Amino acid sequence: MSGTTRIWSPVDYSKDGKQVDCLRLPISTDTSAYGWIPIPIIVLKNGDGPTAVLIAGTHGDEYEGQVALMRLSRQLQLHDLRGRVIMLPSLNFPAVRAGRRVSPIDEGNLNRVYPGHAHGTATEMIAHYVTEVLLPMADLVVDLHSGGRSLDYVPCALVRGGKTLSENRKLHDLLDVFGVPFAEFTDGTGGGGNTTLPAAAAQLGVPVITAELGGAATLRRAGSDLAEQGVLRLLKHLGMLPSCEVPAPGPVRLMNGDNMDLFLYADSDGIFEPMVDIGDEVDEGQLAGLLHSIEAPHSPPTEIVFVRRGMVAFKRHLALTVRGDCLCGLLEDVEPSPDIRR
Incomplete structure (x- = not known):
């Protein structure tokens, strides 16, 4: 990973208010020599406070999280917020548009190329932007997934273990607040190891809640509801939505899946x-x-x-x-x- 990101946007992350725009992912093709691909982004900022980065569409055929963030982008009101929320409902937009796990541009799996490269493939450029621009601003990242077309998942959440006792306690609290039925501390075994978003965030000490909310390339309302309510609980827990009314979380069963x-x-x-x-x-x-x-x-x-x-x-x-x-x-x-x- 090196160099300054090639992705640009008119969004000003330091500006108060609500901004709805897109990141510009540069692309050069036979029919568009100097083109770009839009990655939709919604930013709400109201004064000082924590920053939450909310992501879905890392894999294009996983829909519960995408719809949950679409709902939240319409639901959240600026006057209720303390701090900053950055939402990317379709982070790997080429894969989302194609309905595929991997990008049709470079066959890249976005959650297998972190920390990315500024001058790499399209997918590597997205990972690099997240690592270099978004993660340094974040106090919390929520990354919403499901099983895509090949897998069906029970609703669960996972976190990568922290470096300190205090980080692990904080992660445990966040899992309880998010409130899906099953939760796991993981080292990445069986998944992407050190090539994932949580692995990149761990290097900066940024907590990431990753959720699996369904699968089979369909949309399960129960999964999108869990995502929406879990995110609202987390924002309230951080003091960002102090007056938010949201159902209390159910019990969370702590489990392991690293063997x-x-x-x-x-x-x-x-x-x-x-x-x-x-x-x-x-x-x-x-x-x-x-x-x-x-x-x-x-x-x-x-x-x-x-x-x-x-x-x-x-x-x-x-x-x-x-x-x-x-x-x-x-x-x-x-x-x-x-x-x-x-």
Whole structure:
């Protein structure tokens, strides 16, 4: 990561008021030599106070968070706010417009290229802008996801563990306030490791709440409602919306998903027939699903079994499967460390 961002915008982050515009992502093509792609942005600022950066559309086929931020962009009133809210409902706009997980411009997965590059691909430029411009302003980032077209997720939230006792306590409090049913402290195992937004934010000590709110490339109202209410609770918790009325959060079950034994993968091609649903409690040795060979339809299907006990956090939504596809993932209960208890 080096150099000044190439993305520009008329938005003035230091200015009080409500600004609705876009970031300009430069692009040069056969039909537009000096063009740019819009990334919609809404900024509300009312005096001094914390800054919350709210993001959705990191992956274009994940819709609950996008709609939740669209609603919030219309709902939030400047006179109720103390501080600054920056909303990007479709951060990877090329992927959102295409309805794809990755960008159709460069096949980039935005949550696998952080901290990005100022003079890199389109996706790397977006990651660099977030890292260099938005994160240094932020007191909190909320990054809203779901499973996209390939996965279906139980509503849950995850945070990357902090560097200090005080950071971990703060993260634990934020998870409780956000209020989705299941929460996880993670080191990135099974995901993007050090190439994600939370990893970049951790280098600056900025807390990030990442939420998974549904999946299957559809829109579940329950997931978008959870996102909307959770964000409002967080803003109120930070003192940014002191008069906001929002339902109290439900209980949050702290879990772990960092062991690779909690993930099941296909070892051959076929059609996956799941035998469990998200949210199910399963035991070691229990049947997770059957993998039917399309090349040898007369052969018995391969049985996929869990090697640990836990709760089904996500499962593959697409039936057609190739070797290496992730079929299922578990979360397991953990006792919160005394270091992160309030």
